[in-house]
Each structure stands twice: as structure tokens, then as C-alpha cells.
Amino acid sequence: MNTNPAHTQWMARLGMQHPIVQAPMAGTSTPQLAAAVSNAGGLGSVGIGAYGAEQAEQHIAQTHALARRAFNVNLFCHQTAAADAQREAAWLAHLAPEFERFGAMPPAALRSIYTSAVGNAPLQAMLLRQRPQVVSFHFGLPEAAFIAALRGAGITTLACATSLEEARQIEQAGVDVVVAQGMEAGGHRGCFDPEQDRLLSTLALVQILVRQTRLPVVAAGGIMDGTAIASALQLGACAVQMGTAFILCPESAASPAYRAELQSDKAYDTGITAAISGRPARGMVNRLHLLGRDYGPALPGYPMVYDAGKALHQAAAAQGSSDYAAHWAGQGAPLARAMPAADLVATLARELAQAAA
Numbered sequence: 155m156n157t158n159p160a161h162t163q164w165m166a167r168l169g170m171q172h173p174i175v176q177a178p179m180a181g182t183s184t185p186q187l188a189a190a191v192s193n194a195g196g197l198g199s200v201g202i203g204a205y206g207a208e209q210a211e212q213h214i215a216q217t218h219a220l221a222r223r224a225f226n227v228n229l230f231c232h233q234t235a236a237a238d239a240q241r242e243a244a245w246l247a248h249l250a251p252e253f254e255r256f257g258a259m260p261p262a263a264l265r266s267i268y269t270s271a272v273g274n275a276p277l278q279a280m281l282l283r284q285r286p287q288v289v290s291f292h293f294g295l296p297e298a299a300f301i302a303a304l305r306g307a308g309i310t311t312l313a314c315a316t317s318l319e320e321a322r323q324i325e326q327a328g329v330d331v332v333v334a335q336g337m338e339a340g341g342h343r344g345c346f347d348p349e350q351d352r353l354l355s356t357l358a359l360v361q362i363l364v365r366q367t368r369l370p371v372v373a374a375g376g377i378m379d380g381t382a383i384a385s386a387l388q389l390g391a392c393a394v395q396m397g398t399a400f401i402l403c404p405e406s407a408a409s410p411a412y413r414a415e416l417q418s419d420k421a422y423d424t425g426i427t428a429a430i431s432g433r434p435a436r437g438m439v440n441r442l443h444l445l446g447r448d449y450g451p452a453l454p455g456y457p458m459v460y461d462a463g464k465a466l467h468q469a470a471a472a473q474g475s476s477d478y479a480a481h482w483a484g485q486g487a488p489l490a491r492a493m494p495a496a497d498l499v500a501t502l503a504r505e506l507a508q509a510a511a
């Protein structure tokens with residue numbers, strides 16, 4: 155068990171009663187979910203990576219209104235891939251027959267639909283105005299001046315690492331806490347550079363980061379119940395971050411089709427693909443995963459591929475198909491439980507206490 159006060163202080167400061175962070179899940183987490191988790195003594199998170207500054211501000215303000223305790227706001231810090239018209243056209247041509255199946259036309263060109271928080275002055279100013287108690291980073295780090303400004307505003311910072319190299323950069327940047335994301339995790343791999351992905355497991359990565367960095371480590375990936383939380387704490391993590399476990403909560407934004415898939419045999423078949431968004435992410439395997447596997451040339455970058463994937467999903471969903479959906483889920487997906495978020499936090503806390511006794 156990690157009893158190092160330097161590693162648990164941040165949680166005490168935030169008033170967390172349980173070492174449980176509900177993962178930010180852009181498009182799936184909601185102000186209601188985050189607030190329910192925080193109010194139940196965990197740390198709720200909202201993911202604003204898919205929003206512009208204005209919509210993100212509304213989302214945060216809504217969470218402030220619902221949460222009686224600290225919550226986390228998550229930012230995407232990716233390096234936007236350079237446009238490559240040839241690559242994009244080739245990928246669209248590969249997908250054209252799929253659009254045809256639904257009587258739809260592929261988009262003429264692909265747009266960079268998500269803006270990075272890196273160097274994004276309006277977004278950064280908005281965050282300093284809204285002052286959530288916690289801000290976390292995915293896909294990399296923002297510039298030093300923004301991290302310093304967050305620190306100056308008394309905001310606790312977390313950043314995702316999938317390797318020791320990334321964790322060392324996070325430590326050097328003065329971020330407070332590292333989230334160790336194993337390859338079991340649902341959603342996007344947080345790698346700074348997907349080409350360098352080592353696909354380490356949660357088990358191995360947590361042990362490495364606990365021994366080889368000085369930062370408090372939050373374990374993420376495949377953790378679905380209190381026994382698994384106890385194991386992560388036993389390895390030296392100070393807390394866990396759980397995403398897939400919270401998708402079936404009524405407070406999440408998951409669609410009925412997503413919930414049904416997660417409660418079917420499809421939950422046993424998750425895989426990592428870049429064919430949905432342009433960056434590797436783990437979800438329930440569907441037709442778009444397979445189209446990516448068959449594809450020889452290099453894919454366009456993130457988030458250009460997402461523009462194509464979302465258009466295809468929209469055309470298919472209108473006809474009742476979720477063959478191309480971004481139904482992210484981790485390897486623990488078959489263990490997801492459908493219950494209100496507050497009940498899930500209480501259940502996890504009870505299981506953890508039993509496992510630790």
C-alpha cells in the first residue's frame with residue numbers, strides 16, 4: 155500500500171475520500187457523471203478535448219454548478235498532424251464503398267476537427283478563468299508557461315504517460331501527478347508520439363513509474379473493481395483512473411447502441427486501431443477496425459481520420475448501424491456494471507476495503 159504522504163497529499167488537499175479518479179472521456183463523460191463521482195468522494199473528470207473554448211466553458215461551468223467538491227478538466231495536448239492531401243484522398247477512396255452502402259457521399263476533404271490545447275491562448279485563458287481544481291493532459295504536455303500559470307492559480311495537474319520516457323518529461327515539466335496508462339486501457343493511448351508506443355501493460359508500467367520517478371502514480375487500464383484497485387495500490391500507485399467501468403452509468407453520454415454492445419459478447423473483443431481517429435485507441439472491434447487492418451498505405455494524421463470516421467458513423471447510424479462507431483472500451487469491458495455513478499463509487503470503495511482487510 156502506498157502510504158507515502160508526499161504521494162497522497164494531493165488527494166487530501168482535494169478532499170477525495172476514495173483513491174478513485176473517474177477518467178475523462180471526451181464525448182462520454184458529462185458534467186452529471188463527473189459531479190456524481192466527485193460528490194461521492196472520488197474525483198470526477200470531464201473531457202473537453204472535442205470542444206472549442208466556448209462549448210468547453212459551458213461544460214465546465216455546468217460541472218461547477220453540480221459538483222460540491224473538486225473535479226478534473228482534461229485537455230488534449232497533441233501535435234496537430236500536417237495536412238497531406240494525397241494520404242487523405244487515398245483513405246477517403248478506401249472508405250468510399252462504405253459510404254456507398256448507406257447511400258452517402260464521403261466528404262470532399264478532411265478537416266482537423268479538434269484543436270490542441272498547446273499554444274491555444276483562448277482555451278488556456280478560459281481554464282484560468284473557470285479555475286477547476288484539477289487539470290489533466292492527454293497526448294503530451296502544454297507549454298511550460300501554462301503549467302506554471304495553472305500552478306500559480308493553485309490548480310493540481312495530472313498528465314498521462316504510457317512509458318518511462320514520457321513520465322520523465324512530465325516530472326521535469328513540474329506536473330504534480332502522473333497517470334500510468336497501460337495498453338489494456340479503453341480510449342485513446344496517451345502516447346506523446348504514437349510511433350514510439352511500447353504498449354506496456356498497466357502492471358509493468360505502474361511498477362516502473364513507482365520505482366523510477368518521484369511522482370505520485372495513478373494506475374489506469376483494465377481496472378474494474380475494488381480488488382483491482384487494491385492490487386494497483388499494492389504496487390505503489392496512490393490511486394486509480396477508471397474509464398470503461400463508468401460508461402454504463404446512467405449519467406454518461408453513451409448511446410443506447412454503445413451500452414448494448416458493452417453488455418454483449420462484443421465486450422470480449424477489444425482492439426487498438428488508429429483507423430477511427432488517426433491515433434491509436436482501444437475500442438470494441440468493428441468494421442472500421444478491420445478496414446484499418448487491411449489498409450496498406452500510411453493513414454492520414456489525427457484528427458483528420460476522425461473527420462472521415464465520424465461522417466461514416468453518422469451515415470450508418472442514421473440507418474441503425476453502429477459498424478463504424480467510436481465505441482471505446484478497455485480489456486476489462488465485460489466486467490462493466492450498470493449502476494448510478496454514486497453507487498458505483500460506493501461499491502468500489504466497499505470492495506476495496508474488503509480486499510485491503
Ligand SMILES: Cc1cc2nc3c(=O)[nH]c(=O)nc-3n(C[C@H](O)[C@H](O)[C@H](O)COP(=O)(O)O)c2cc1C
Pocket residue numbers: 177178179180182201202203228291292314335338339340341342374375376377395396397398399401482483484485486
Ligand atoms: C470512452 C472513453 C473515452 C476516453 N476519453 C479520454 C479523454 O478524453 N481524455 C483522456 O485523458 N483519456 C480518455 N480515455 C482514457 C482514460 O483516461 C483511461 O486511460 C482509461 O479509461 C483507463 O482504462 P479503462 O477504460 O480500462 O478503465 C478514455 C477512455 C474511454 C473508455
